[in-house]
Amino acid sequence: MANDIKAKVRLPASIRKGDVVEVKTLVEHPMESGQRKDGAGSPIPRRILHSLRVTFGGREVFAARFEPAIASNPYLAFFVRIEQDGTLEFTWKDDDGSEFRFSQAVALG
Amino acid sequence: MREGRRVLLQRAVTLFAVPAAMLMGPKAALATPQGAADHLRKLEAGDAVPGRISIDMADIAENGNAVPITIRVDSPMTEADHVQAIHVVAEGNPSPGVASFLFNPSSGRAEVKFRVRLAQSQRIVAVARMNDGSLRSAAREVKVALGGCGG
Numbered sequence: 001m002a003n004d005i006k007a008k009v010r011l012p013a014s015i016r017k018g019d020v021v022e023v024k025t026l027v028e029h030p031m032e033s034g035q036r037k038d039g040a041g042s043p044i045p046r047r048i049l050h051s052l053r054v055t056f057g058g059r060e061v062f063a064a065r066f067e068p069a070i071a072s073n074p075y076l077a078f079f080v081r082i083e084q085d086g087t088l089e090f091t092w093k094d095d096d097g098s099e100f101r102f103s104q105a106v107a108l109g
Numbered sequence: 110m111r112e113g114r115r116v117l118l119q120r121a122v123t124l125f126a127v128p129a130a131m132l133m134g135p136k137a138a139l140a141t142p143q144g145a146a147d148h149l150r151k152l153e154a155g156d157a158v159p160g161r162i163s164i165d166m167a168d169i170a171e172n173g174n175a176v177p178i179t180i181r182v183d184s185p186m187t188e189a190d191h192v193q194a195i196h197v198v199a200e201g202n203p204s205p206g207v208a209s210f211l212f213n214p215s216s217g218r219a220e221v222k223f224r225v226r227l228a229q230s231q232r233i234v235a236v237a238r239m240n241d242g243s244l245r246s247a248a249r250e251v252k253v254a255l256g257g258c259g260g
Contacts, residue, residue: 068226071225
């Protein structure tokens with residue numbers, strides 16, 4: 001399960017209608033590439049967050065697919081145009097089949 | 110005498126110049142520019158022309174485990190003219206794929222920042238697909254002091 005995942009999302013302190021804001025995300029996750037070997041020489045199986053979907057007010061605003069070349073504890077920053085109050089919903093999908101969701105309220109002002 | 114020293118020096122240099130790829134053992138076959146191009150072709154059909162897209166990263170990365178990279182496309186991000194996708198590949202990693210990012214006009218700006226693993230010095234290639242289907246590409250060489258070994 002992905003219960004060991006923690007996410008931090010950072011937005012600008014003040015957002016006005018129509019602003020294109022930078023959304024900075026940082027997730028605690030090993031992003032195990034599948035290329036490494038353990039001490040006994042056997043391969044450590046791949047386990048990465050392979051996708052992220054971001055919606056605002058239920059509409060997709062950004063999405064990503066990741067390969068093992070993404071560094072562990074992945075940092076990702078992207079932009080969203082904010083026209084009204086709402087909630088940014090993040091869904092990360094893990095190779096282990098689990099999903100990790102995170103919500104960030106956005107208030108104009 | 111001098112010859113002997115010179116040969117020894119060259120051997121020492123060769124010893125230290127062993128690429129990170131070799132330290133990773135024989136199983137870690139690395140991608141090639143051709144492999145990266147083939148991977149991109151699977152993601153987007155068509156020929157990309159240079160321009161409008163840029164890759165921003167340090168020329169030399171001390172540590173290949175987490176190399177900061179910024180990719181941006183010059184686009185107004187309107188309904189009529191916006192970026193739909195950016196794909197990133199690495200020509201010298203164990204596998205060429207890095208990430209794909211999907212945008213729409215609500216994204217507001219076609220720009221992403223993240224951190225990539227790089228197994229060795231190599232070229233990074235990014236391709237953007239616009240809403241009219243046209244493709245734009247950029248490439249950037251990066252030297253990696255300590256390979257991320259993909260792990």
